[in-house]
Amino acid sequence: MQRELGISMTPMIDVVFLLLVFFVCTARFQIAESVLPSPLASTGSTQVALPQEEQQIELERIVIKMKQQGVLTQLALNGQPCDSFERLTKLLTALATIDEKLPVILDIAGDVPLGSVIDAYDGGRVAGFQQIQFAANK
Numbered sequence: 003m004q005r006e007l008g009i010s011m012t013p014m015i016d017v018v019f020l021l022l023v024f025f026v027c028t029a030r031f032q033i034a035e036s037v038l039p040s041p042l043a044s045t046g047s048t049q050v051a052l053p054q055e056e057q058q059i060e061l062e063r064i065v066i067k068m069k070q071q072g073v074l075t076q077l078a079l080n081g082q083p084c085d086s087f088e089r090l091t092k093l094l095t096a097l098a099t100i101d102e103k104l105p106v107i108l109d110i111a112g113d114v115p116l117g118s119v120i121d122a123y124d125g126g127r128v129a130g131f132q133q134i135q136f137a138a139n140k
Contacts, residue, residue, distance in 0.1 A: 064104055066122055069111040075118040087121045094129035102130045109137040
């Protein structure tokens with residue numbers, strides 16, 4: 003009793019559907035990455051005090067400097083040291099209440115990990131800023 007050998011299409015159809023689901027899920031993130039602003043701005047030394055309730059502060063831009071110190075990333079918001087990304091987001095939220103149209107400039111050293119850069123960028127977006135730019139050397 004001989005049986006005919008044939009190709010079963012069921013496993014191939016399963017693989018095609020899994021690939022389809024994979025590409026649909028990952029294609030959703032492609033749009034968010036292409037929206038990142040690309041104009042570069044040069045940075046200068048800017049001294050701006052953090053907002054207080056009774057003062058009206060005129061700000062030109064917000065500069066976040068990041069550099070790597072061993073395994074830690076050091077943050078500074080307009081020259082003032084900041085101890086964590088959570089604190090940075092709170093300070094940016096307070097500044098956004100004054101003027102959310104201000105440009106936020108990320109001045110990042112070359113050895114800072116990409117994850118830290120994304121955390122700082124996300125902190126600016128969560129705070130409500132629309133213009134987040136990356137500084138470049140001339």
